[in-house]
Amino acid sequence: MLETKVTEISGVGPALVEKLAELNIYTVEDLLFTFPSRYDNHEVSPLSTLVHEQKATIVGTVANQAVVTFYGRKKSKLTVPIRVENVIVKGIMFNRAFAKKHLQEGETVTLTGKWDQYRQQLTVEHYHLGEKTEEDSIQPIYLIRQVFKSSQFKKIIKQALAQYSDQINEILPMAYLKTYKLFSRAFAVHQMHFPTDFEHLKQAKRRIVYEEILLFQLKMQALRKYHRERTIGTAHHFDKDKIAYFIRRLPFKLTEAQHKVLTEIHDDMVSPYRMHRLLQGDVGSGKTAVAAIALYSAVLSGKQGAIMVPTEILAEQHHHSLAAMFNQLARVELLTGSIKGKKRKDRLAALHNGDINIIVGTHALIQDEVNFKQLGLVVVDEQHRFGVNQRKVLREKGVAPDVLFMTATPIPRTLAITSYGDMDVSTIDQMPIGRKPIETFWVKDSMMPRLISFIEKEVAKGHQGYVITPLIEESDKLDIQNAVDLYQQLDMTFAGKLKVDLLHGRLSNDEKDQVMKSFARNETQLLVATTVVEVGVNVPNATVMMIYDAERFGLSQLHQLRGRVGRGDAQSYCILIADPKGEIGKERMRIMTETTNGFELAEHDLKLRGPGDFFGSKQSGLPSFKVADLVQDYRALETARKDAQLIINDDKLEQDPSYAGLKKFIDQVLDRHIQGFD
Ligand code: ADP
Ligand code: MG
DSSP: OTTSBGGGSTTOOHHHHHHHHHTTOOBHHHHHTOOOSEEEEOOBOOGGGOOTTSEEEEEEEEOSOOEEEEETTTEEEEEEEEEETTEEEEEEEESOGGGGGTOOTTOEEEEEEEEETTTTEEEEEEEEESOOOTGGGEEEEOOOTTTSOHHHHHHHHHHHHHHHGGGOOOOSOHHHHHHHTOOOHHHHHHHHHSOSSHHHHHHHHHHHHHHHHHHHHHHHHHHHHIIIIISBOOOOOOOHHHHHHHHHHSSSOOOHHHHHHHHHHHHHHHSSBOOEEEEEEOTTSOHHHHHHHHHHHHHHTTOEEEEEOSSHHHHHHHHHHHHHHTTTTSOEEEEOTTOOHHHHHHHHHHHHTTOOSEEEESGGGGSTTOOOSOEEEEEETTGGGSOHHHHHHHHTTSSSOEEEEEEOSOOOHHHHHHHTTTSEEEEEOOOOTTOOOOEEEEEOGGGHHHHHHHHHHHHHTTOEEEEEOSBSSOOSSSOOOBHHHHHHHHHHHTTTTOOEEEEOTTSOHHHHHHHHHHHHTTSSSEEEEOGGGTTTOOOTTEEEEEETTGGGSOHHHHHHHHTTSSOSSSOOEEEEEOOOOSHHHHHHHHHHHHOOOHHHHHHHHHHHHOHHHHTOSTTOOOOOOSSOOTTTTHHHHHHHHHHHHHHHTOTHHHHOGGGHHHHHHHHHHHHHHHTTOO
């Protein structure tokens, strides 16, 4: 059994057990699935293929005695002429004078090191007398920190493989091994540690990556299926004509994309299954309108709806726009932390007795005192801003209400597959027609005087603008403009011409509110702010978004910020003030000026930053794969996802013995889920 403790491996005594534990290796399985993090190539290359400054391995014969020169204190340099393909090149070794005696004239030797094309010499890292076998030419490198010597670790693995290879049972169905021409599990594991050659290694990795991704997908889809089929939700019944009437009343025509996602949401709502769906769409793509129609559907079926948003500003905005849309058709109320006293009590009572049809609120909605008469649909906006638990609490306020999550942070397809695997996903992939794309410019600080007059011109046309800075307090270490300073500076610059205000995270909620309200009423024209305005703020009259030190933001965040303008009919502008030092920073600024498509940006962001950083550290939610790489193994991900879908719905899963491994895996996943582990 692979679950056997490492103590059973012969030669592994208490001292080694302790060392293995430092690497989180307790069982034979842990050990065998600790794969090398990379492989060094010591394959011999012909001289003509060597590249300057790159690592290479050559084989030749010693043409002449090595010469050793000493310098400094105890430092030495050994130079040995080697005949390779009838050409003489030099091998250089530092501080290894003792090697001289091995390197006898006429001796065959294999050298690995960095090649200098101009001097025709190799600075040797490893040498080996005689020719290497192909197996020696691939050097697995394990991430074993300082715990083991590499040779010692390899010895333990070799022993474990000798004892337990035949117990590495196949987990993938035969049919898949055949279709994809995959190595068996046992053979692949063996090859990962001791590859015969690079082709075998490639195939072994392919097999392990597929298994890793398929199991992950199966887990996600098993959970999703469980939610759909074994949790009884609410089957909504509503009059389609009334929905059509509601849609006709809207001041715009729904886009095709909005219609499409609405159908998907309605199908879920009508079914007795519990909806667990993510609605993703770029900033301004019209998610709120879709949510409103879904909420109305719940109301028509005699239930209540709730929409939870991350900030008070956003709650008020949503309340405002929903109240307008529902004028006369439903009672829409607001519940936030700042609603207190009698007003709060009344509101809670009206929610409990069902007088309120739709409630818009912040975290205030998930407090114990909040009770519904019959909650049928929960919408969670900017869902990534909430913790898993917060989302769960609201969901539990009703008898299995349907849940619709919304996000305007476009997720690259690769990541959507992995991080939202347990949700159904609807995507609004089209913007309302007639929107003018925001014009984006990337400028340097020195342009400031021109930017000042540009802002004045926009304000003269009756428009407003934002100026964003990354941090709110001065910091010596980080050479950044801070909001307070900037505010004072701009306030002086524009004195008498326009009013400037300041918004940052250290203000109290009341203060923030005041600032936002006067900006919304155009009492102030320029708002200096930190990223608190990033989410959802809607002031259609604002046409300028100026971002200081733009290189400090991720692409997705810049895109969110940019989405604060371009919300009305007028042409809007985004100005990135940045002087990035590195190529990546420059590339990001260029991309921002070239596209306004959030999904495209997200793909770029992922490529530039890598999956780990994509979401920031706070809520990565990403699976950590041992071998698979979300970006590189994208195709495998898509394939595995389709396969997982087939497998999860296939009768063979229950009956066919070749599916037993996967069935066992899925059962374990569900057990853990039901017991509340994941
Ligand atoms: P999101 O929440 O996706 O960022 P909103 O729902 O706030 O976007 O919509 C942005 C703006 O576009 C709102 O002012 C809304 O009234 C408007 N809008 C929504 N759908 C359409 C449409 N189909 N055609 C024109 N305007 C629309
Ligand atoms: Mg929105």
